[in-house]
Amino acid sequence: MSEPRRSPDRERHLAAVERVRDVALAHAEESERLRTLAPAVVDALQSSGLFAVAAPRAVGGAESDPLTQLEVFEAMARADASAGWSLMISALLAALAGGTLPDEGARQVFAGPFPTFAGLQVPTGLARRVAGGYALEGRWAFGSGVRHARWLFTCAIVAPEGGAPAAGPPEMISVAVPREQVAVEDTWDVAGLRGTGSDHYRIEGALVPEALTCPFPTAPQRRGGAMYSLPLIALVATGHVGFALGVGRRALDEIAAVAPRRVKVWPQLALGSHAAFHMDLGRAEAKLAAARAYAFDALGRMWDRARAGEALSIEDWTAVRLVQTYVTDVAAEVAAFAYRAGGGGALYAASPLQRCFRDLHAATQHIAATDDAYEFAGRARLGIAELHPMLAPRPAAGGARIAV
Numbered sequence: 001m002s003e004p005r006r007s008p009d010r011e012r013h014l015a016a017v018e019r020v021r022d023v024a025l026a027h028a029e030e031s032e033r034l035r036t037l038a039p040a041v042v043d044a045l046q047s048s049g050l051f052a053v054a055a056p057r058a059v060g061g062a063e064s065d066p067l068t069q070l071e072v073f074e075a076m077a078r079a080d081a082s083a084g085w086s087l088m089i090s091a092l093l094a095a096l097a098g099g100t101l102p103d104e105g106a107r108q109v110f111a112g113p114f115p116t117f118a119g120l121q122v123p124t125g126l127a128r129r130v131a132g133g134y135a136l137e138g139r140w141a142f143g144s145g146v147r148h149a150r151w152l153f154t155c156a157i158v159a160p161e162g163g164a165p166a167a168g169p170p171e172m173i174s175v176a177v178p179r180e181q182v183a184v185e186d187t188w189d190v191a192g193l194r195g196t197g198s199d200h201y202r203i204e205g206a207l208v209p210e211a212l213t214c215p216f217p218t219a220p221q222r223r224g225g226a227m228y229s230l231p232l233i234a235l236v237a238t239g240h241v242g243f244a245l246g247v248g249r250r251a252l253d254e255i256a257a258v259a260p261r262r263v264k265v266w267p268q269l270a271l272g273s274h275a276a277f278h279m280d281l282g283r284a285e286a287k288l289a290a291a292r293a294y295a296f297d298a299l300g301r302m303w304d305r306a307r308a309g310e311a312l313s314i315e316d317w318t319a320v321r322l323v324q325t326y327v328t329d330v331a332a333e334v335a336a337f338a339y340r341a342g343g344g345g346a347l348y349a350a351s352p353l354q355r356c357f358r359d360l361h362a363a364t365q366h367i368a369a370t371d372d373a374y375e376f377a378g379r380a381r382l383g384i385a386e387l388h389p390m391l392a393p394r395p396a397a398g399g400a401r402i403a404v
Helices: 009-028 028-034 039-048 066-079 081-102 103-107 236-258 274-309 316-340 343-347 352-363 371-381
Strands: 123-129 133-143 151-158 172-178 199-207 211-213
Touching: 009 039, 009 371, 028 039, 028 081, 028 352, 039 081, 039 199, 066 081, 066 236, 066 274, 081 103, 081 151, 081 236, 123 199, 133 151, 133 172, 151 199, 151 343, 172 199, 211 274, 236 316, 236 352, 274 316, 316 343, 316 352, 316 371, 343 352
Parallel strands: 123 151
Antiparallel strands: 123 133, 133 199, 151 172, 172 211
16 A cells, blocks of 8 residues: 555644634634625635645645545534535535546646635536537536635536437536636525535536536546545545534534533523433433544545555445445434533524534435435345445546646
């Protein structure tokens, strides 16, 4: 295995999160009110270099190992869920674009200060072939961070030539589009993750050069180390897991702070004096710690496979999918316990407990955390699971490893 298991810059990245932490905390309510990440938080993340944590070194990224990424996303989400989510989305889209775009396109996208990204990786748009590239049109949901992004990295179905329906699955591509060519719709009026600005966005006839496109979801690896050989779902698994662990931990931080001063009406005793609360808090600590250990085990084995140049087995895929759903479920359960234990005070908008509850239950609706991961695991255990195209391995690495 030629690559180290852990990045030498791990401590530096975690120290950068600590520098951003106070800014994110101070502006958390502003982000909620604006329904997009507060400008001061975006600026702090940009100056910290954290948006580059997951991207290949060849395009100006840090190329951190997946376990370090998990810790970074966890630490940022513990400080503020909206900041953690927005960082995770932009950083992982930068990893995808940086690892797969053709050289000419990568030079354009990653020129200048390290870019911020948004974009849904579900092909709800249509790309029509034209001279030199594609005419792109469509509407996408969940554009987290779209209001502060410099680039949209999204995907579309390629319209069959001559209008004839394609035989078999349609051809799909990922596309990089400058933010100026994107219309943002003010749709993000939601219960959780309010500060992430996950609005719908439209692209209406933008001309996308061939160099700003690559196949979806199995674009060949064009640069970077072993991590960028991982298929899409595996490459981004650290993000959802780290986010859920961070917000779950914040919920426990908050209820531990509330417990000594929250006096329950009937017994007129502080919550922190109740043996039943002690037991429930202990159980919550064990559940979250166990989920975290499972995450590092499952994603660590995935990373070791990649470092060894081995394809992921069906057992590996089971773990990659299970860990994202299971950790999110556990974190949501922990946040629900903390919210309920917080009593009437947890209802108020100023309470971080209600925000943790809302944000984690919003995360349970994400495609990365769906219940069919359990169904897939059951089929795999019975030997009848088949790999979805989104789980297909990437073609062999190729192309120049550029520096921009």
